[in-house]
Amino acid sequence: MSRSSLSNLLQNQALWRASEGATLGASASDWGALDAQLPGGGFPTGAVTEILCQRPGSGELGLLLPLLARLTQADNRRQAALICPAFPPYGPGLAAAGIDLRRFLIINSFEAADALWSAEQCLASGLFSALMLQGASDTAHIRRLQLAARDADAMVFSFRPLSAARRPSPAALRLQLEPGQTGPTLTILKCRGPAGSQVQLAQDEYGRAASAAATTYPTAPDSQLRPRLSVVS
Amino acid sequence: MKKSTGSLWLCLHLPRLALDALMRGQSRGEAETCIAIADTAGNRRTLICVNNAAAAAGLQTGLTATTARSLVPGLIIRQRRLRLEALALHSLAGWCQQYTAFVHLPGPPPEPGAGRLLLEVGGSRKLFGDLARLHEQISRGLQALGYDMASGGSRTPEAAMLRARSGSQKPFSQLPLGLLELPGPALESLQHAGLKSIGEVLALPRDALARRHGPACLAYLDRLTGRQPDPLTPWRSRPRHRAIVEFPGAVENTQALIFPLRRLLDELQGVLRGRDAAIQSLTLTLSHPDHPATQLPVKLAAPSRAARHLESLLREKLDALELKAPVDGLQIDSGRFVPYSARQGDLFDSHGAEHEAWATLLDRLRNRLGHEAAGYLHCRGDHRPERASQLLSEPATEAVTTTLNRPVWFLPRPEALAAQPNLLTGPERIEAGWWQREMRRDYFMARDAQGRRMWVYRDLTQPACWYVHGYFG
Structure with missing residues (x-):
C-alpha cells in the first residue's frame, strides 16, 4: 500500500482506530439509563462529546448537571468552564444542582472564533476537567478540540443545533437530545465501541432522575451512517 | 547618607545616552541608517552623539549639523531630548537596584550627550561573587536593553567615575590629567603649568594647590583620593514606571x-x-x-x-x-x-x-475578550430573581448551597407567552414592595410544547400575562 493511500485512509473519519478505543476512558453521567448504553459506562474523557438539540435550554445542561456537580466538588482542584452560552447561566439554579460555583468559570464571547480560542486556552492550561461550549461548527475546529481535549485529559461538550446531525463530525460521542413531556430522549448518533442507540431519561418534574426506563436498539458500533431511529415517548 | 570609606563604587558611564535613550528600540544589526543627535549651543547646532553607521560613514561628535548633512546626505538628525534622557536614567537606576540597594545619580559627565550612574557594590560582591562577574552581568544586561556602556570601579565615587570615563586599565596616576573633573580654569592652568598625568597633580603640595587653584580644586582631589569622605544621597525609586x-x-x-x-x-x-x-x-x-x-x-x-x-x-x-x-x-x-x-x-x-x-x-x-468576559457566578441574598445571580471577576469565598427551585438558564428580559403553558409545579409568590420597583409575581415550573422545562411567571399586576424567565436544562 502506498504512503498516500494510507494517509488518505487515515483521514477517513469513518475509520475506527483500535488504539483510540483502547485508551479511551469514561466518566459516568450519573443517569443510569444512559450510562448503561454508553461504552465505558459514561461520557468519554479526553474527548469531545456533541449534544445536538433543536433549541437551547432543551436539557443539554441539565443532562450534564450530575457530572458537573461531581467534578466541581472533586478535590483535584480542576475546574469546569461554560464558554459562550446561549443564555446567561443562573447562579441559584446551578448551586441548587450541587455545582460549586467557585470552580465554574463562565466565559462570554460574541464570536465563534473567540469561543474556540477560549476553549483551546483553557484546555492548554490543564486546569479544567470539563468544558462546555456553544458555537463549534467546523469539522476542523472540532478535530482541534478533540486533540486538545485528549492532551488535557478533559471532557469537552459541544452544544450544537439538530441540523448538524446530518454532517459528519470527529467527536467521540454524538448525542441527539429531544425534550419530551416525560423527560428527554437521547439518540446515540455516534460513539466509539459497541453501544445501544436510544434511551429515554425518565425525570420527575424537578428534572431529577426517576426510575430509569431504557429502550435499546442494538446497532453496529460507531457508524456515521446509522439511520435515525424514531423517538421513543 | 553613605560614607565612601570602606565601600566599593562602580560607575556606569553611558557615552551615547542622548542617542540610546531615544533609539534603543532598534537592534544593532538593523541600525543601518545613519543617525545623529544634535544639540544647540548659541547659534551652532552640533552633533553630540552618532550611531555606529554614522561613525562608519566618517561622522564624529562636534561637527555642525550642516557639515554633517553635506558629508552624509541620508543622515537623520534628531534634536536632543533632555527629558527623555532623564527618564531613561531613572529607569536604569531602578533597573540597577537589582544589583545593589544603593544607586546614586551624579551630575552628567563633561562629555555632551553622555550620562552615568553610581552603584555602591561593596555589599553586592558577596552576593554576585567578584566584581568582574557583577560587572559582566550588568554590562550584558545594559547591552540587551540597547545601551552602550563603559564602567569603572574604585574605592571612591569620583575615582570610579574617572576610571569609567578613561576606558583604560592603566594605573590611576598615569591617566591624563584632562580627565579630572575640575573647574575649567583650574584644569587649564594645571595644563599650562606643564603637568600631564593625574599622578603629577596629586604630587603637588596641598597648600600650594589650594592657594593657586582654589579650595574647590583641593576638595575634589581629596574626594578623589578618599582623603575626605564623599557623602552621597541614595536615589529613591518611584512607585510607577x-x-x-x-x-x-x-x-x-x-x-x-x-x-x-x-x-x-x-x-x-x-x-x-x-x-x-x-x-x-x-x-x-x-x-x-x-x-x-x-x-x-x-x-x-x-x-x-x-x-x-x-x-x-x-x-x-x-x-x-x-x-x-x-x-x-x-x-x-x-x-x-x-x-x-x-x-x-x-x-x-x-x-x-x-x-x-x-x-x-x-x-x-x-x-x-474584555475584562468582564470571564468570571464566576455569585448568588446574592436578594429575593428578586433578576438580582439573585451576578457574574464577578473573582470566585466567591464560600460555597453556596441552596434548595430553591431555580432554573440554570436565565432570561434577563422575560419573554411573553401567548397563552398559559402546561404548569408542573407552583406557584411561588415573589413580591417586592412599593419602595422598590413594584413586583408581584407567581412563579411556576412549566413545559413548552416541545417539552422544555421553563420557569414561568404570571404578572399579578397585569392579569393574564405569562412570561418565560428561564430554562431548567
Whole structure:
C-alpha cells in the first residue's frame, strides 16, 4: 500500500482506530439509563462529546448537571468552564444542582472564533476537567478540540443545533437530545465501541432522575451512517 | 547618607545616552541608517552623539549639523531630548537596584550627550561573587536593553567615575590629567603649568594647590583620593514606571514593534525585581505622526512582573490591532507598583505554579475578550430573581448551597407567552414592595410544547400575562 493511500485512509473519519478505543476512558453521567448504553459506562474523557438539540435550554445542561456537580466538588482542584452560552447561566439554579460555583468559570464571547480560542486556552492550561461550549461548527475546529481535549485529559461538550446531525463530525460521542413531556430522549448518533442507540431519561418534574426506563436498539458500533431511529415517548 | 570609606563604587558611564535613550528600540544589526543627535549651543547646532553607521560613514561628535548633512546626505538628525534622557536614567537606576540597594545619580559627565550612574557594590560582591562577574552581568544586561556602556570601579565615587570615563586599565596616576573633573580654569592652568598625568597633580603640595587653584580644586582631589569622605544621597525609586522609545522612521507593521517592546518590558522586569514589586496594569501607547496616539491597556488578574507574560498579553492586543497610521514611537506606563508576593513564583509552594497558571489564563482571556468576559457566578441574598445571580471577576469565598427551585438558564428580559403553558409545579409568590420597583409575581415550573422545562411567571399586576424567565436544562 502506498504512503498516500494510507494517509488518505487515515483521514477517513469513518475509520475506527483500535488504539483510540483502547485508551479511551469514561466518566459516568450519573443517569443510569444512559450510562448503561454508553461504552465505558459514561461520557468519554479526553474527548469531545456533541449534544445536538433543536433549541437551547432543551436539557443539554441539565443532562450534564450530575457530572458537573461531581467534578466541581472533586478535590483535584480542576475546574469546569461554560464558554459562550446561549443564555446567561443562573447562579441559584446551578448551586441548587450541587455545582460549586467557585470552580465554574463562565466565559462570554460574541464570536465563534473567540469561543474556540477560549476553549483551546483553557484546555492548554490543564486546569479544567470539563468544558462546555456553544458555537463549534467546523469539522476542523472540532478535530482541534478533540486533540486538545485528549492532551488535557478533559471532557469537552459541544452544544450544537439538530441540523448538524446530518454532517459528519470527529467527536467521540454524538448525542441527539429531544425534550419530551416525560423527560428527554437521547439518540446515540455516534460513539466509539459497541453501544445501544436510544434511551429515554425518565425525570420527575424537578428534572431529577426517576426510575430509569431504557429502550435499546442494538446497532453496529460507531457508524456515521446509522439511520435515525424514531423517538421513543 | 553613605560614607565612601570602606565601600566599593562602580560607575556606569553611558557615552551615547542622548542617542540610546531615544533609539534603543532598534537592534544593532538593523541600525543601518545613519543617525545623529544634535544639540544647540548659541547659534551652532552640533552633533553630540552618532550611531555606529554614522561613525562608519566618517561622522564624529562636534561637527555642525550642516557639515554633517553635506558629508552624509541620508543622515537623520534628531534634536536632543533632555527629558527623555532623564527618564531613561531613572529607569536604569531602578533597573540597577537589582544589583545593589544603593544607586546614586551624579551630575552628567563633561562629555555632551553622555550620562552615568553610581552603584555602591561593596555589599553586592558577596552576593554576585567578584566584581568582574557583577560587572559582566550588568554590562550584558545594559547591552540587551540597547545601551552602550563603559564602567569603572574604585574605592571612591569620583575615582570610579574617572576610571569609567578613561576606558583604560592603566594605573590611576598615569591617566591624563584632562580627565579630572575640575573647574575649567583650574584644569587649564594645571595644563599650562606643564603637568600631564593625574599622578603629577596629586604630587603637588596641598597648600600650594589650594592657594593657586582654589579650595574647590583641593576638595575634589581629596574626594578623589578618599582623603575626605564623599557623602552621597541614595536615589529613591518611584512607585510607577514609564519608558519611551522613538523610531528613526515610521513603522507600518505591528510585528516590527515586538523587538522594541520586548526591550522595554525586560527593563520593566528589572525595575520591578529591583523594587521587589509587581504590577497589576500596564498601558502601551503607540504614537503616530499627525495622529492621536493608540492606547492598549492591559489589566492583570494577579500581580506579575514576568516580561514574557506581559509581552504575550500585549502581543495579543497588537495582533488584533489595525494600525490607523504608521508608528513613530512606543511608550509603556505601568500602574502603581504592588509588593511582589512570594506565592506568585515560589517553587516550594505546591500551589504556586497553579496559581500562576490561573492568573496567566485569566489574563489571556480577559485581554482578548474584555475584562468582564470571564468570571464566576455569585448568588446574592436578594429575593428578586433578576438580582439573585451576578457574574464577578473573582470566585466567591464560600460555597453556596441552596434548595430553591431555580432554573440554570436565565432570561434577563422575560419573554411573553401567548397563552398559559402546561404548569408542573407552583406557584411561588415573589413580591417586592412599593419602595422598590413594584413586583408581584407567581412563579411556576412549566413545559413548552416541545417539552422544555421553563420557569414561568404570571404578572399579578397585569392579569393574564405569562412570561418565560428561564430554562431548567
